[in-house]
Amino acid sequence: SIYGNLKGIPKMEERLKEVLKIRKIIISPGNLSENSMVLKDMGKITNRLLKESLLAKEVIGITGGSTMAAVADEVTSDNKIRDVIVIPARGGLGREVETQSNSIAAKLGQKLGGSYRLLYVPDGLEEKALELMLKNEEVKESMELIDNMNTLVFGIGRADTMAKRRNLSEEKIDALIKAGAVAEALGHYFDIKGNEVWEFKTIGLSLGKFKALNNLIGVAGGEEKAESIIAVSTLNQNMTLITDESAAKKILDIV
Ligand code: F6P
Numbered sequence: 001s002i003y004g005n006l007k008g009i010p011k012m013e014e015r016l017k018e019v020l021k022i023r024k025i026i027i028s029p030g031n032l033s034e035n036s037m038v039l040k041d042m043g044k045i046t047n048r049l050l051k052e053s054l055l056a057k058e059v060i061g062i063t064g065g066s067t068m069a070a071v072a073d074e075v076t077s078d079n080k081i082r083d084v085i086v087i088p089a090r091g092g093l094g095r096e097v098e099t100q101s102n103s104i105a106a107k108l109g110q111k112l113g114g115s116y117r118l119l120y121v122p123d124g125l126e127e128k129a130l131e132l133m134l135k136n137e138e139v140k141e142s143m144e145l146i147d148n149m150n151t152l153v154f155g156i157g158r159a160d161t162m163a164k165r166r167n168l169s170e171e172k173i174d175a176l177i178k179a180g181a182v183a184e185a186l187g188h189y190f191d192i193k194g195n196e197v198w199e200f201k202t203i204g205l206s207l208g209k210f211k212a213l214n215n216l217i218g219v220a221g222g223e224e225k226a227e228s229i230i231a232v233s234t235l236n237q238n239m240t241l242i243t244d245e246s247a248a249k250k251i252l253d254i255v
Contacts, residue, residue: 012248016241019255020233024240031246032221038244039067039221043074045242046153046219050075053215054084054112059148061089061205062108063186064101065155067219072107084114087145089152090186090204091121108153117142121203123166130203139203146205152213156220156232157184159197166200183231185218186210192227194234214238226250 013025026045032038050060062068086109088101102118109116119142121133133139157165159181163173176198180191187200188207196207210216216236220229221244230251233239 009245012245012252015252016248019252020230020241022233022237022239022241025248026240026242027248028221028242028244030244031223032244033223033246039070040074042067042219042221042242042244043070043072046071046217047075049217049240049242050112050151050153051078053151054082055150056083058084058150059145060084060086060108060112061146061149061152061154062086062101062105063089063152063154064104065157067155067221068101068104068153071153071219072104072111075108075111077111077113080113082112082114084112085109085145086112086114086116087142087149088119088204089146089149089154091119091202117145119146119204123202125202127201130201133203143203147209149205149209149213151215151217152205152210153217153219154185156218156225156228158182158225158228159184159189162189183228185232185235190231190235192231194231211236216240217242219243221247223247223250226254230255 009027009029013027016025028038028041028045030038086105088105106116159176162184163176176189179197181189181197182192183190186205187202188196189198191197213236216239218232218239219242223246226247229243229247
C-alpha cells in the first residue's frame with residue numbers, strides 16, 4: 001500500500017538505529033518518490049520534534065533544498081512567542097528563491113514565533129571575495145550567530161544530483177564520482193565512509209562545527225538517497241534522522 005508496512009516501522013527504526021549509530025530515527029511510512037504526502041509527513045514529524053526539543057535563546061540553523069522547503073511549510077504557528085533565532089547554516093545556491101535557505105529560515109523563524117537573520121552570499125565567489133564578505137557587519141553578525149548555533153535542521157542530497165544543481169562542469173562531476181562522492185550536505189561532498197571529498201566554498205557553518213553540534217535533525221527520504229544518508233550519518237552521532245520507508249529499506253539492504 002502507499003502507506004507501506006505500518007507494523008514493521010518501529011522494528012525498522014530500531015534496526016536502522018543500530019546500523020547508523022545515531023541518536024534517533026523516525027521513519028515516515030511509504031515512498032516519498034511515489035506519494036507527495038510522505039514528504040509532508042516528514043515535515044510534520046520535524047515540526048513536532050523541533051518544538052519538543054527547542055531550548056530558550058536558541059540559535060537554529062537550517063539549510064535549503066526541497067525537503068527543507070517542505071519542512072518550513074509544515075511547521076505550524078501556534079501563537080507562542082519563542083526566544084529563538086533561525087539562520088541559514090550556509091550561504092549560496094541563490095538560484096531558486098523558494099527553496100533557498102534564506103526564505104526557508106525566514107518562514108521557520110516567523111512560524112516558531114521567534115526571529116530570523118539572513119545570509120546572502122552569491123554563488124561561486126572566489127576565496128578572496130568570500131574573505132571580504134566576512135568583513136561586512138551584517139555578515140559578521142550572522143557568522144557570530146552561526147558560531148552559537150545549537151540545533152541544525154538540514155537536508156541531505158546525492159553528490160551527483162547536487163553537483164548538477166550547482167551547475168558544476170561535467171569534468172568536475174566525473175572527478176567527484178571517481179573520488180567516491182555519494183553524499184552532499186552543507187556544501188560538503190562525502191564518500192560512503194563520511195570522508196570529505198570536496199567542498200563548495202562559501203560562508204557559514206564549518207564541517208568541524210557541524211561535527212561538534214549537539215542537536216542535529218537530518219531530513220531526507222527516497223531510496224536514491226540511501227547511500228547519502230549512510231555517509232552523512234557517520235559524521236555526528238548527535239543526529240536524529242527523519243526519513244521515509246523506502247530509504248530505510250534500501251539502507252538496510254545495503255549495509
Ligand atoms: O542545497 C541545500 C541542501 O540542503 C543540500 O545541502 C542538500 O544536499 C540538498 O539541499 C537536499 O535537497 P533536496 O531536499 O531538494 O533533495
